[in-house]
Amino acid sequence: MKHRVLTIGIVGIALIGVAWARPGFATWSSAHCNGGSHPVSALKRLDARAYASVAVHEGYEWGGGCWNNDNRDDTPGAPDSGGEGPDCSGLVFKTWELRPEYGQRGFRWYANLTDVHGPYSAASFHSATPQLPFRDLAAKTRYATTYMDAFASLDHIGMIWSNAIPSQGGDYVVEAYDDADGTQVNVEDYRADTAYRAVRRKDWTPDCAPRCPGRGLAPRTVVVG
Amino acid sequence: MTVVAGVVVACCVATIWGVAVAQAGQSLTTAAADGRVRIFYTAPILVRAGERVLVAVDAVCATARGGPCPAVVTMHAGAGRRSYHTASAAASPGLRFDLSAAAADAVSGRATSGFVRFSIEANAGAARASVPPDNGAPLLFYVARSVPAVKVPDVPFARERRGRAVLSLPWGNGPNRAGIALGGGDPPVGPSAFDVDGAGRVFLLDTEQSRLGVFSAGRLVRSTPLALAPRSDIALSPGGTAFVLARGADGRVDLTRVSPGTAAQTVSADAAGIPGAIRAVGGAAYVHVFPLDAWLPVAGTSATRAPEAPSVGRPLPGGRELLSVVRGRRLRLGTVVGGRVRHAVELVFRRALGELALAAPDRAGGYWAVVHVWRDRPRPADAFQAVHVRGRRVVSTFLLPSDGYTPDAPQSALRIGPNGGLYQLLTSADGVRVVRYRIGGER
DSSP states (O other): OHHHHHHHHHHHHHHHHHHHHGGGGOOHHHHHOOOOEEEESOOBHHHHHHHHHHHTTOOOOTTOEEOOSSSSOSSTTOTTSSOSEEOHHHHHHHHTTOOSSTTOOSEEEEOTTOOOOOSOOHHHHHTOOTTSSEEEOSOOSTTTOOTTOEEEOSSOEEEEOOSOOOTTSSEEEEEEEETTTEEEEEEEOGGGOTTOEEEEESSOBOTTTTSOOTTSSOOEEEEOO | OHHHHHHHHHHOOEEEOSSOOOBTTBOOOOOBTTEEEEEEEOOOOEEETTOOOEEEEEEEEEETTSOBOOOEEEEEEEETTSOOEEEEEEOOTTEEEEOHHHHHHHTOTTOSEEEEEEEEEEEETTEEEEESOTTOOOEEEEEESOOOEEEOOOOOTTOBOOOEEEEEEEBSSSTTSBOOBOOSSSOOBOOOEEEEOTTOOEEEEEGGGTEEEEEETTEEEEEEEOOOOTTOEEEEOTTSOEEEEEEOGGGBEEEEEEOTTSOOEEEEOOOBSEEEEEEEETTEEEEEEETTTEEEEOTTTTOOSOTTOOBSSEEOGGGOEEEEEEETTEEEEEEEETTEEEEEEEEEOSSEEEEEEEEEEOSSSOEEEEEEEEEOSSSOEEEEEEEEEETTEEEEEEEEOOOOSSOOOTTOSEEEOTTSOEEEEEEOSSEEEEEEEOOSOOO
16 A cells, blocks of 8 residues: 555656646747737738748748748757748748638738648649639749749749849749758749649739729839939 | 840849848848838849840838838949939839930940949838948949840750769768758758869768768768758869858858868858859859849958959959840850950740759850750750850750759759869759760860
């Protein structure tokens, strides 16, 4: 009987110790990601790009979707540990304000500190089916795409950062690439790579709304000199 | 002409982060408490006299909470003795500035070529960005009266040339293997770049084994421990010094020098932005940084240009610069000698173009270029196309494979070695290979 009491006591102390030690196992995301979300009625590309810009220079976490705004990776060298940052498809999901229910159209805004990845993998974007809130584009030419469209392969996706193009070709792409590189704007040649398809979110609201001229967003030219 | 210029504008815009370049050890921050503004701009690089020159400028302003904010963009441009002209407009993704007047001034009189100086700034309340950064010398683009167009023949996609392997390493850990990282759902990461010295030795940036490996006749002969970021690039000087370019913390650029028999040494970190490429000219190193979209000298090397002076052309021996720019299906090349453009040429492809993976002069007034060509239909296909052009004639052209199992850094998969051979870094599910193509003129 004495031994049984002693054993129960030791086990009890051990369990209490484990409970006290729990905060030591807390992940970065569990400690920091307390953001919310709410439905919205529309999304412009300008808004989406501004949203993604906060994620630039933050970390990368496979399956993640939460980041602060301190322009650094708060969990460097710690892959798959509940660290800071989105993964590639999580960044697109939040930037495109997709709804968390698979296949649902409409928009939902998420705080950057909301830890949500969404139901879509890179392969989902690459092989979009008609019922999804995004679609594959028939062509990848510069005439067919614009900024905040994406290039998706079976294992990666990144969004066109600007209609601007580096002098040596390729595109500026905002992407959550891997734990070592984090979330960045990079120069990528996905457009020319047959592994990648162009993908567009459905239901964008034009940047010029609500006062769009007759033909929408025509380039505006200013003469110098 | 206007059509061509329109393509020029549509296809050549670069991003300038608010914090583009730090000079003299100072960090030029344009971030305001409520957000920051970044500039994307068209870098014309090389235009033909008489063309309409439209420079797209895309200033991105975002608040700290991730919302858009309005900005005003101002363009300054001037050529010759003419004073700068200035124009401003509200930022929008479709904004373009017409610099045709300055381009015309650049080739007034009997000049066969000239250049336009320009700078861009964006203001959004307390946030400000400029290209080039404050106190920096203005950027240039060159104007040439003669830029002959040369049609490049198509080569069927199935007809890729096979090179001879000079290095073949299986994936794994160890001296004669190449490291690879296979993430859960991430793309695999492997060696990012390489270079070749005069003896044909391959210098491989093995990022996942944190080393710079030197291989001779397919075997490791030297290894230098090096903490390497993905997308690192490497350039060798004729003396055997390796310069390594990588993305550093906080969006800055890290530069490391590895000299034979010495430990790796950080040379300088005086630039910020997206690391593009690094190249050596003698003992000097220059880095191509985006979105500045220009070459910067590396302090601490024998680069002679003032640290704050970017060049739009890649520095070459003898103070020359190599101009290169991709415009839709066209690639323009030229050489700047004493401020004048020489041997300008426009290669016209029938296929769409991606990255210009390599451009180099051929020592006879011509060029070697390797560009990523691709198509959507009837079936998607892509490859690298090598072109040797001299004067108005394509001397030779052939296709190289483009498929890589692990992505490499921009402009890092191809090199012309000092011995004249064309080398390519290839990856597959089995490992890494560096192959050599005979292109004539090897020594």
